[in-house]
Amino acid sequence: MQHTQPLILRRYEMGLAVGWTLAIVILLTVNVWHEREQTVETARTQARSNFQRDLTYRQWNAANGAVYVEVRKDLQPNPYLAHIRDRDVTTPSGKKLTLVNPAYMSRLVFDLAAQGQEVKGHISSLRPLRSQNGADPWERHALETFAQGATEASSVEEMGGTSFLRLMGPLRTVPECLKCHGKDGYRVGDIRGGISVAVPMAPLWAIAGRTIRLYLLSFLLLWLAGLAGIFAGGRKLREAIRQRDRAAREIEALNRDLLAMTSELKTANHELESFCATVSHDLRSPLSCISGYCQLIEQLPADRHTSECGRYTGIIGQQARRMERLIQTLLDFAHLTRGALNREATDLREIGEEIAAELRFSSLGRQGNVRITADIVAECDAALLRVVLHNLLGNAWKYTAPRECAEIVFGTRAEAGETVYYVADNGIGFDESQKERLFEAFHRLDNADGFEGSGIGLATVKRIVTRHGGRIWCKGALDKGAVFSFTLSRA
Numbered sequence: 001m002q003h004t005q006p007l008i009l010r011r012y013e014m015g016l017a018v019g020w021t022l023a024i025v026i027l028l029t030v031n032v033w034h035e036r037e038q039t040v041e042t043a044r045t046q047a048r049s050n051f052q053r054d055l056t057y058r059q060w061n062a063a064n065g066a067v068y069v070e071v072r073k074d075l076q077p078n079p080y081l082a083h084i085r086d087r088d089v090t091t092p093s094g095k096k097l098t099l100v101n102p103a104y105m106s107r108l109v110f111d112l113a114a115q116g117q118e119v120k121g122h123i124s125s126l127r128p129l130r131s132q133n134g135a136d137p138w139e140r141h142a143l144e145t146f147a148q149g150a151t152e153a154s155s156v157e158e159m160g161g162t163s164f165l166r167l168m169g170p171l172r173t174v175p176e177c178l179k180c181h182g183k184d185g186y187r188v189g190d191i192r193g194g195i196s197v198a199v200p201m202a203p204l205w206a207i208a209g210r211t212i213r214l215y216l217l218s219f220l221l222l223w224l225a226g227l228a229g230i231f232a233g234g235r236k237l238r239e240a241i242r243q244r245d246r247a248a249r250e251i252e253a254l255n256r257d258l259l260a261m262t263s264e265l266k267t268a269n270h271e272l273e274s275f276c277a278t279v280s281h282d283l284r285s286p287l288s289c290i291s292g293y294c295q296l297i298e299q300l301p302a303d304r305h306t307s308e309c310g311r312y313t314g315i316i317g318q319q320a321r322r323m324e325r326l327i328q329t330l331l332d333f334a335h336l337t338r339g340a341l342n343r344e345a346t347d348l349r350e351i352g353e354e355i356a357a358e359l360r361f362s363s364l365g366r367q368g369n370v371r372i373t374a375d376i377v378a379e380c381d382a383a384l385l386r387v388v389l390h391n392l393l394g395n396a397w398k399y400t401a402p403r404e405c406a407e408i409v410f411g412t413r414a415e416a417g418e419t420v421y422y423v424a425d426n427g428i429g430f431d432e433s434q435k436e437r438l439f440e441a442f443h444r445l446d447n448a449d450g451f452e453g454s455g456i457g458l459a460t461v462k463r464i465v466t467r468h469g470g471r472i473w474c475k476g477a478l479d480k481g482a483v484f485s486f487t488l489s490r491a
Helices: 006-063 102-114 137-147 175-184 202-299 305-335 348-362 382-399 432-437 457-467
Strands: 067-070 088-090 096-100 120-124 153-159 162-172 191-200 343-347 368-372 377-381 406-415 418-425 472-476 482-486
Touching (some): 006 191, 006 202, 096 102, 102 120, 120 137, 137 153, 343 348, 382 406, 382 418, 432 472, 457 472
Antiparallel strands (some): 067 096, 153 162, 406 418, 472 482
């Protein structure tokens, strides 16, 4: 839970945005399609109304045996009714009237409507008596469907560069029609033709366009509001995740600190036990010596007091200095690794060469070769790493003293993706069974008798390496040298 993948959250957020966009597009498309269908249906309803009105006028005309209308310049007797004896009559006042049957009346009304931009009508047939009543391709197809049982035909078509809703219904022969068309072979129930109505779509499309623009604006605002909500929610979620991760990191840091404190406490308790043992042994030893010589001084006879007292007091002073060095070593060990780490790029090769020079100068008569294999730079606390190298190189120099020529190497190697620092020597070595205790405070090797030391050096090295987040271990064999290796974690 330490790291939340922002890419996954971003993909989830973008997925929601894309899904919301698709939903808006689909809903807008459905609404626009529905609005267009509603517009077409409105035009169809208007066309049906006009068709029904025209059909009603025809039925009234037919039911009344046609009507007589005054002859005018624009209304002449119908030549197709010439076979009717009383087609033309004259009133007592001298007005000339002509018979207008349903078909003639429909044609006259349609011609009048054609002069404007309103609904247009046309009467047509597959067997027209007049060429003007001939069916166009659309009407012909509609009339053919009527012969197959259809009761209505409609669609949006272009006429003269303008969009119209065209609707056509059949005209069936009724008994009143036989007065004029009986000679043409029609029988009651036959489909003589049909009336087509054309409703202009431009006004209806204009109304639909305004509604669609309102849809577009509404859905745009809804889409933007949804995106704002998605991204605002995403920001809040990312902030909540950051806070959660921050809290998790703080908890992990507290746990690490607690584990480190627990480890340090265990180490301190162990060192305290060792310290008590050292106090009870190493500090008691010089104190016992001092106490013994003080008693000897008190028991000296007067004639020998002056000469022997000087020798005894010298020994007492030597033991006191020994105890002082031991106490200072304990204090250094207690306080050396308590401060904060100051990590920086440190040239360990330079520090190693300085320590090697100090070791050679301290034993001018010794033959020894201290080699540093390559440039060694590490991110570490320079002062503490100087203590580490001083102890490791100092121990190597000390325990190679029995050799005619000391061979000491300080270098690095790569293991499991990390840098391992090591100090190897050809000294007296140690028993492998004791390697786990080498880094305990105040513990000395069984074969280290005759070599000076307090048993604090390697314990100090381990504490410093551990504080750097690293680890330390060793390999060796009796009289075959030793290798001490350690790692340092990155800052």
